[in-house]
Amino acid sequence: MNRVKEYRLKQGLSQLKLATAVGVARQTINLIENDKYNPSLKLCIGLAHALGTDLNTLFWLE
Numbered sequence: 001m002n003r004v005k006e007y008r009l010k011q012g013l014s015q016l017k018l019a020t021a022v023g024v025a026r027q028t029i030n031l032i033e034n035d036k037y038n039p040s041l042k043l044c045i046g047l048a049h050a051l052g053t054d055l056n057t058l059f060w061l062e
Contacts (some may be wrong), residue, residue: 001030001035001060002035003057003058003059004032004033004047004058005033007035007051007052007053008029010051011051011052013050013051015030015033015042017025018050018051021050022046022047022050023046024043032047044055044059
């Protein structure tokens with residue numbers, strides 16, 4: 001489980017806007033949010049940056 005959708009919604013971003021910001025298809029964001037795709041480290045870093053948070057907060061549960 002990750003917090004991509006939670007942070008995307010907090011930022012007021014659509015899946016398409018987030019996907020464009022990190023250079024992937026909207027479908028990729030959907031798959032990540034539904035834990036059906038394991039993103040590369042580079043993509044994880046890009047998502048964290050675009051969402052204004054860090055990798056630990058976004059991808060690892062406490």
